[in-house]
Amino acid sequence: MSEFKTVFGSLENYEKGHIEIIDDDPKAYAFSNIFEVANQSAPYEKVVVGKNLKYVIETLRAEGDSDWYTCAHDEFVVCMDGEIEVHLVKLNNSASYTPENKEGSVKLESDPEGPKMGRIILRHGHQALLPKGSAYRFSNRKKPGVLIMQTICGDHSVEKWAEICYS
Amino acid sequence: MSVTNIISSTPSIENGYCSFELGSFSFHRDEYFAHISWVVNGRGMSHTISADVFLRALMRDVAWGFFYGRVNFDNVFGTTNHYGQVDMFAGSYNGDLKAKNLDLLETFDTPLIMATFKTMLDDWTNESFDPFAAPDETTQGWIGKKSGSNLAAINRERQVCQRQPGLPGDVALRVDEDGYPQNRAFADVSEDEPEVYIEPGFESEVGAFNLFAFLSRSNVTWNPSITSICKESLFCPTTEEYILPIAHGNDRCEWFFQMSDQIDWKVENDETGQPRAKVVMKAGDIAAMPADCRHTGYSPKRSMLLVWENANPELPKLYADGKLPVNPIQF
Structure with missing residues (x-):
């Protein structure tokens, strides 16, 4: 082996795999492709592509500005395509938005009140922590991008397995 | 665990390797093969595995602490983790051997089987062979008589973050100086870092890093690290090349997200080994x-795979008792 070319996917260029069934039901694998899902999603729609009981991986099409969200536990995002800015604010009274036992992302009804924590510009392959008790918003003024989010199934998670999965 | 609990022979005069016993099982290796023997119903049985295949599987079983559920070295021999105790079996999940009552399963306290496996791994791994490496990256030094040892390779520890690599006090990002050069197969992976602008006082909470660059510097194959934790949800990315040295029979649902390149998965019935499907996963x-x-x-080129686990310790019993569906999604 001498020459290597690492293959990543993108919204504009991906090749979906497949399942060769021998003695099984393809639905058992809940097989989808995040770029295909994001191509069919509304901006920042939190489409669940992986679910392990209450825990989820969501795919978000990053296009324009998102709403502000907060969460009572840590969440993480990985940028799979595009350039996406993350704005972070420390909420003055985070418990009023999300009780400690509340799980999943919670959308804020108005701009957050509290000091700015910082901002992060993510590009391909970059991962960011969305710390518990903060408010965050994504912004992408360039071509649409894709995020995956590690979180817990919440009020805004969207499940549409029959539409996205190999069957 | 005292090493006196480990039953091993003196080195073989013929090839230099020690033999081992654990419960009713015996292990010995020669210049090409690992041999496992057991007695069932008064009948002596044995199983032979190429030594490199055995050592690659043994390496994962040790490094993963017997992992989640079942680690099949091949279609005969393996272990099942009960978190405090470990089953070791031969033929118990092979439809043909099981049907003929020629299988054996014995249960050991984890410290004893771990100490035995570690000692065997150390003794049977020669100096120039790295069981964590892809075949293209190590030698054929597993062949032949005992020739030194490779403690540096087999004692690598999984990197497990507390929150996210690169945050203050957490797992450090990988650099040349710490023994993490960019892998030859990922030389084309960008190592640009995210732009992080932190307001004073929030240094411990605002953080980002290049996950793909981090993975491109992994010095092992098929050995997940942990790079983010959301309660019991663990992101365990890893880099894969050639063949997963074991067949993993999980005791819970597991998810794979193919971040780069391609892996083909051979999926079988966990009880019998009968084929179920082939799942071809490409980037995304x-x-x-x-x-x-x-x-x-099966990863034809080194690839980046995100293994996603739910570490809830109650899950094995819930699945075993049929209280949770074996397929994670119903649609």
């Missing part, structure tokens, strides 16, 4: 492995 694909399967991955 995400799929579940049901809780009642075993699976082996």
